[in-house]
Amino acid sequence: MNERKLPTMYGLAESDPDQNLIKREGVSPEALEQIDRIMAEMGRMRQLERQIMRNSQSFMKLNETDMRALRMLISAKHAGTAVTPGQLARYLGISSASVTKMIDRLIEGEHVARRPHPTDRRSWCIEVTGPTHLMARQQVGRHHAQRFEVAREFTDAEREVIIRFLARTSDAMEDSMNGAQTALDDQGKEPEAGQS
Template sequence: MAVERLPTTYGLAESDPEQVLIDRRGVAPEDLAQIERIMAEMGRMRQVERKIMRSSQRYMQLNETDMRALRQLIAAKNAGRVTTPSDLRAYLGISSASVTKMIDRLEANGHVRRSQHPTDRRSQCIEVTEQTHLAAREQMGRHHAKRFDVANSLTPEEREVVIRFLAQTTDALEWSLEKSSPQES
């Protein structure tokens, strides 16, 4: 019987042969194979997401932080919220100087425009231009729509299993990250 090749190079036997990280004793071979498939498919999805991101960045000639800022500006626009440079700074976790440079660069390239804040005369608001909004929708939105189609094809019960799996995986990764990061004083 031929061994099915996983969609990525991930494999427990190769990545943790001595079972230092994951004790696999007592896990049935068929369960182990299925778990490896899940991990491999998650890895494959991350690879495709990175390809999509790099393609969009090249198309729009932007870096990752710029793309994150534009996604936030588009979401705010769609929700009817005003976005200030301070909002972007907090969302992106970067300095005020970095936000100013980024906005200057995005404005110079026609991606955003500044205007007077509607209620605070001392502040500006930043909004994405229509041209960039449309380009982002074409580049990223169509990929997001495919995710929706897949989720929509599942039964409500299947979606609950996927939701629980993703939420618990995210929680476990966050816990792991917190435990491995040096404590800030």
């Protein structure tokens, strides 16, 4: 890997200089530098992913929710699974009225099509069109292919370490997010009788 100067906004010295969140006693300077580099590379990857998504959205003239819908529909197509509007709304976390508007807009743009549901004659499903599937593969799929190529370069043991790191990082972030939400919820509660 090329040594490069990475943005310092992810460095511990810049993000937590007073050690309010991250205590650093007992951690060697070498380990701190390595951790800073990990954080900086993760930040750089997030920035690149956002840029890739913005470029794809701009090229395909779609918004973020549209792109998430297309990714779900493409995955379902590969799995041979029919997707109803209700399933799509639940996946996206939007109302049925919002998903209907989105589907109508995507149909008008020839990105998706309504089809009779293969097993439920009372229902219909949504499928991504061939041209949009191809466009998404060219715009987003090639980046996934590059990730695969990088992952293939590592040994089985190295990949296990990477998997463990990413999984534990995701778990820690999820716990932190849930803890923050609980704290917000607690702030909004009325004190019980006898408490002040």
